[in-house]
Amino acid sequence: MAAVDDLHRTADERLRADGQRYTANRRALVDVLATSGCPVTMTEVLAAAEGLALSSAYRNLAVLEDAGVVHRVVTTDDTARYELAEDLTGHHHHLVCTTCGVVADIDVPEALEHHIDELARSAAAATSWSVDHHRLDLLGTCPTCRSAQRS
Amino acid sequence: MAAVDDLHRTADERLRADGQRYTANRRALVDVLATSGCPVTMTEVLAAAEGLALSSAYRNLAVLEDAGVVHRVVTTDDTARYELAEDLTGHHHHLVCTTCGVVADIDVPEALEHHIDELARSAAAATSWSVDHHRLDLLGTCPTCRSAQRS
DNA sequence: ATGAGTGCAAAGGCTTTGCATTAGG
DNA sequence: CCTAATGCAAAGCCTTTGCACTCAT
16 A cells, blocks of 8 residues: 555644654554544554553543644534544545534535635634634534434 | 623523423523624533523523524534524534634635535435535634644 | 432543553564 | 563543523524
8 A cells, every 4th residue: 555655744844843753653544544434532542552541542632642743633513533634634524413523524515615714804804813724514414323323 | 782682582482392491591591692702612601691600501501492593503523612593593504723722703705505405315315315404614713722832 | 208409529431641561663 | 590571450541422591583
């Protein structure tokens, strides 16, 4: 998998640029996130990375986030989720289940992104805030919770 | 203030429909949220509603949320914020400060809302999720934190 | 009088931190 | 060697819950 090698190389570079080492634990975390396909909870991270201590997972995910490799996703419940940074996976948005909290990725039409960028510019101009990113979530019910409702 | 009277009447109706009473504490909470103009933290709620117990504030905000009077806003930090439900204040989106967490309201052009609704429909059709709402946040730095950075 | 609402204190759950040990450069 | 990283346990912080008391109907 050349793509995965590239990912690790990029992660390594970013951590070094941040004065950090790309250790086995950190590499394992990146693998977990690259494999999962959607933002994952700490519980899921620990299940996928056997032998990794809870505190190391939190600390390393924070280090990876500081280095711009990982993004911490906060939705509506009290459990954070983690995914690879957008510039590694491509810009996307989220479908969030308001029942169980699970998050899926969705792509958004270029035209809509363009409209949002315009909004960001005009809002920044009107408010004296600076605007860096945006976040568009669709909130609803995932297939699993939908079938649970019906039964 | 006729508008505020309407607000309290609506809140009262919704609580009763939910089998709940519109008590003095709950009325005070609605007043705090109506006055603040942007989503507020629990700390701010307690400061504004003198004599209100922490547990009562949490419990009553939960009751008000269940009744559809209040909306709990989760952004990027670990402190929830509360605002009046959108159908009481009008649909809007948020400007979130990634430094201090403060949240401001912004209105979004009708055309953009329309595009987002289309996205919601197509995403629902493509994924077998059901989609109820959306949430668009602009993430950046508020004026206060911007001046703190410069100094 | 009867159940909802309230306040205090204690407990919960996710996350962070202190500290001794281990490993990488 | 020397600093960073790790793992365990303890602490923190926001939030929820248990329980006795008060208030409204």
